[in-house]
Amino acid sequence: MKNIEISAAQRTPKVSLDVSRRIFEIEGESYPEDTKKFYEIPIAQVLEFLALKHQDEVICKFKFKYFNSSSAKVLMDLFTAIEDSANKGNQVKVEWYFIFDDDNMKELGEEFSEELSYAKFELIEYS
Amino acid sequence: MNQFNFQNEESVLIYFQEIATSEKIVRKEEFEELLTQYSKLFKNFSRMIRISDKNEHRLQTISHELSIEKKKMEVVAEQLSRYLPKQIYRSIFAGDYALELKTRRKLLTVFFSDIKGFTEISASLQPEALTYYVNKYCSELSDIAMRHGATIDKFIGDSMMIFFGDPESKGEMEDALACVRMAVEMQLRLSELNAEWMTEGLQYPFLTRIGINTGWCNVGNFGSTTRMSYTIIGGEVNLAARIESLCEPSGVLISSETYGLVKDFVVADEKDLVTLKGIKNPVRTYSVRRLLDDGEIDTPPITLHIPGYDQVLINTHQLSLPDRLDLITSLRSVLSLLEGHKND
Numbered sequence: 001m002k003n004i005e006i007s008a009a010q011r012t013p014k015v016s017l018d019v020s021r022r023i024f025e026i027e028g029e030s031y032p033e034d035t036k037k038f039y040e041i042p043i044a045q046v047l048e049f050l051a052l053k054h055q056d057e058v059i060c061k062f063k064f065k066y067f068n069s070s071s072a073k074v075l076m077d078l079f080t081a082i083e084d085s086a087n088k089g090n091q092v093k094v095e096w097y098f099i100f101d102d103d104n105m106k107e108l109g110e111e112f113s114e115e116l117s118y119a120k121f122e123l124i125e126y127s
Numbered sequence: 128m129n130q131f132n133f134q135n136e137e138s139v140l141i142y143f144q145e146i147a148t149s150e151k152i153v154r155k156e157e158f159e160e161l162l163t164q165y166s167k168l169f170k171n172f173s174r175m176i177r178i179s180d181k182n183e184h185r186l187q188t189i190s191h192e193l194s195i196e197k198k199k200m201e202v203v204a205e206q207l208s209r210y211l212p213k214q215i216y217r218s219i220f221a222g223d224y225a226l227e228l229k230t231r232r233k234l235l236t237v238f239f240s241d242i243k244g245f246t247e248i249s250a251s252l253q254p255e256a257l258t259y260y261v262n263k264y265c266s267e268l269s270d271i272a273m274r275h276g277a278t279i280d281k282f283i284g285d286s287m288m289i290f291f292g293d294p295e296s297k298g299e300m301e302d303a304l305a306c307v308r309m310a311v312e313m314q315l316r317l318s319e320l321n322a323e324w325m326t327e328g329l330q331y332p333f334l335t336r337i338g339i340n341t342g343w344c345n346v347g348n349f350g351s352t353t354r355m356s357y358t359i360i361g362g363e364v365n366l367a368a369r370i371e372s373l374c375e376p377s378g379v380l381i382s383s384e385t386y387g388l389v390k391d392f393v394v395a396d397e398k399d400l401v402t403l404k405g406i407k408n409p410v411r412t413y414s415v416r417r418l419l420d421d422g423e424i425d426t427p428p429i430t431l432h433i434p435g436y437d438q439v440l441i442n443t444h445q446l447s448l449p450d451r452l453d454l455i456t457s458l459r460s461v462l463s464l465l466e467g468h469k470n471d
Contacts, residue, residue, distance in 0.1 A: 066182075068182070069175060069178065069179050069182070072174075072175060072178045072179075073171070073175065076171050076174065076175075080167075104181050104182075104184070104185045107181060108178060108181060111174060111177060111178065114174075
């Protein structure tokens with residue numbers, strides 16, 4: 001499986017998957033003009049990656065400043081896949097980053113964490 | 128934040144979850160899968176609404192904060208605008224003005240003015256009164272300058288430095304003419320103001336000298352990277368200042384270069400060649416008597432017939448601008464007196 005390395009743009013986040021280190025990362029703002037077109041290929045690959053059997057922990061990092069509703073739907077599908085992966089025996093950890101005074105992003109993280117019971121979840125504040 | 132009411136959807140879910148437990152149900156596994164998917168869809172839908180509401184709330188908060196900041200910025204910008212030439216201020220706030228130490232050569236018409244005997248005027252007035260009159264004087268002249276499209280460079284005590292041709296230019300002739308027209312309007316307005324102020328008790332009128340020159344100058348930002356000033360420098364700027372010092376009070380004295388550009392639109396008297404400090408060659412100047420109106424031809428002299436007096440003949444074309452302003456002031460005083468007697 002290939003790594004993913006998509007740079008951030010004005011309306012789209014940085015998306016990366018380091019297969020050997022088992023780290024998936026998404027960072028920035030997400031309000032693409034065409035959400036399906038932007039996420040379709042990388043997310044399909046990440047879902048495929050999560051469906052594999054992993055000996056060591058998989059880490060999924062989310063570091064958003066803003067995302068719109070259609071991006072939220074993509075995140076829900078991702079969280080479902082993360083939980084399924086953990087449910088099947090993988091060790092999966094979600095790291096949800098938020099800027100120290102961004103209560104909204106913190107609450108959104110908490111909202112998404114409700115989807116998880118097998119996967120680990122950690123809220124991480126940064127400045 | 129408001130919680131969306133999902134009572135109907137929840138009751139549907141509960142109802143069918145109860146049915147799913149029934150032994151009688153056919154195709155039980157498919158029914159349970161449908162219920163699971165419905166449950167998931169319902170959960171995601173309610174989550175989406177919560178996220179959407181949070182985002183909207185956040186955007187409203189940001190929008191509110193931005194409108195407050197915008198108002199603050201507008202107040203600051205308005206205050207800042209009074210310290211900068213209007214055109215430069217507009218360019219900076221439009222984002223098309225590069226704040227760098229850079230100059231260029233441009234053909235400009237440069238204006239200098241100062242008040243005759245300002246030292247005596249200052250000594251004769253209380254500081255508050257002096258502030259009042261100087262501010263009024265500067266405000267009136269600035270308003271006239273702005274109406275004519277001038278760039279007000281700076282106030283130096285009682286002096287004003289103004290130029291035409293940058294950052295906006297209508298062409299060298301139009302710029303020079305706008306400057307001369309502005310200068311004449313300033314003198315006319317000052318004659319009115321002086322008349323008013325003298326009745327208020329001002330001892331010495333604000334008689335102003337004006338000098339104008341047209342030539343190639345360096346214009347742009349001078350100074351340091353941390354503190355710069357948009358201004359003009361060059362020999363032609365110095366010449367304008369020297370010409371101003373030669374001007375008779377209440378007059379408008381222009382260089383031969385400026386006169387060459389505006390001669391079809393003004394009546395002016397040629398002056399003798401003079402040698403000016405710091406200027407290499409003797410300089411020819413012209414004293415502006417008045418502006419020519421569009422399509423104007425010579426008008427006949429004004430003749431006043433006053434019973435018991437000799438006939439008074441006023442040949443307006445031969446009056447210098449200061450003499451004309453003096454005459455206007457005198458005639459206004461006579462008119463005021465006559466109107467006073469009429470009411471007696």
